[in-house]
Amino acid sequence: MQNTDKQGQQGTPHRWGMSVDLDRCTGCEACVVACHAENNIPIVGPEEAARGRAMHWIRVERYWEGEFPDVALKFRPVLCQQCDEAPCEPVCPTYASSHTSEGLNAQIYNRCIGTRYCANACSYNVRFFNFFSPVWDKPLHLQLNPDVSVREQGVMEKCTFCIQRINTGKTAANAAGAPLKDGDIKPACVQSCTANALVFGDLNDPESQVSRLSHSPRGTRLLEELGTKPKVTYLQRESWNESGNR
């Protein structure tokens, strides 16, 4: 199964992961916009969004702490946690939701028959269903990314860690005959993050920034107690506490 382009620097397969620095996130939602543009995510409109049909592969969750006016606002960008023990995978009757050799929770749109079981089983609610056929108002249809397939009505979709960018990066490295360097591949959300809160890379490369951050003492994983083994690490707010700012 493992051919050369799946090998990382140490000869082991890649294992893609991300770290999210909650201290750095400003809640600007540039990642959400970038993700929509990159991945051809349908925009459902205000009425449908109010009915819970909005599709944001990455979202910035807002939490308020304390009582007005003494409130603190906290942001938490949430995307697919690319779990190693993903609850969405075993429940899919057609293998539409399956694990790749590089540890991604792939969603194979053509296999999906739309049971929506994966979305129910997902503890993070990061799977989105095409309740209607996607429509892009003109001239938005002209900005569709040709590298990403458009999903049809009745199909589940989710964050792919921008697999099209991963594959392009690997192909380019292969063509140049040079090994893939840390930071060569950036998913759209990472690229657009002004505060550098999001870091993406190969967890199997001990020298990569994401590897080091994932071992940070500030590192936690979302709903880790469920045993899903997420590959996204959240770096808890430290400066916040040290400055006595609550």
Added chain:
Amino acid sequence: MNLETDNRLTEDLLRPVLHTTRRFYVAVAVFSSIVLCGIATWGYQIYNGMGVTGDNWPVFWGFHETNFVFWIGISHAGTLISAILRIVNATWRRPVTRCAEVITAFALMIGALFPLVHLGRPWLAWWLIPYPSERGIWPNYRSPLVWDFFAINTYLLSSLLFLILPALPDFALIRDRTTGWRNRVYGFLSLGWHGTPKQWHRLESAMHIMALAIIPIAISVHTIVSFDFSMAVVPMWHSTIFGPYFVAGAIFSGIAALIIVMALLRKLLHLEAYLLPLHFQNLGKLMLTMSLLWGYFVFNERLTTWYGNSPHEMNVFWSTQNGKYAPLFWTMVICNFVIPFPLLTIKRLRSITATVIASCGVVVGMWLERFLIIVPSLSRKATSYSWGAYTPQWPEIVILCSSFAAMALLYLLFSKFIPIISIWELKVGQHPQMKAAAEVQDAEAAGELI
């Protein structure tokens, strides 16, 4: 048994098959138009997308899945009850078994449609069938939905056999009493039944084997349906009690459906002489047992959740106990327990009307139970940011109503073409030797009650 009773039985029970009233045509027209509305609505849903339903993020399942579990539950009426009554050789079962088995067959067909109705791309549902194809992949055998597919198909096949096998002598009876197309059709259906001792013997052994085999199948089916929920790490779904809890609930709702159907048949087909108060009494007692068992399971489920006090589960727990879903929860408790309990416990109250009232409550209550298992958990999953709500939309309500109409229509058509009470089994029961045995049994039963 004298010839007179024999003829009267045949006349009474074949009348609905051989004579058609105007009322029948009207009823068929009404029910078929409702069913057609449902089919058209499904078409509308397929054409426009699942968005026409109330499903949303994060409540991806709603009415359709509730209906699925509900109808598969109803299907436990028949085969299971009839198999148990056959095995314990309860003599009073004779007029009840076929009514019950027919419910199973049709409720399963309707229930098995809902997984298709709920699919985003139903035209690809055949991908669940394992066969070597150009796609090069099998269905995912780790998925409870694939287990469902096999469990339900097995149950459907075996309950159809269980229904048709003991109908062979009755097909032959109609064949012998008719001419023309009826003679030919029933001749084919009776599979060459001539009532030789060898055939009777084989039928008896076959029924015995089927009755024994079908009980584990029926139990496995609803256990697997419960696995659809309990296998997922969703608050209050991930529970070990779901298997037996679902099976008990299924039998409970099944008996309720059977009582309602029997009361309707008794009135509409004038079967007062065959479906006796005794049958309603006995089924009422059986339903009381299931009501108690159901209450026990609910108590266990609720108490352990509350005592365990896991934060994720408590969010779901309180939303059903005193939150948004509390009115539905307490309606369910009233329908499934508070109403049936006195009506079925107090001997004086246990009339046909009372058992029917209790049964109507149970059918409503058990539908609510399934809804309350599915929706509150999905709307209160682990992270509070993604909590949500669910409001059913008209297509789901139309499809729910049409599923009831489909049941009525199929039952109506069945009782038109096949005697709804097994004629030969009733005749066997009229045999002096059998009658004496039955009297002894009844006396014993009465003795135990005192």
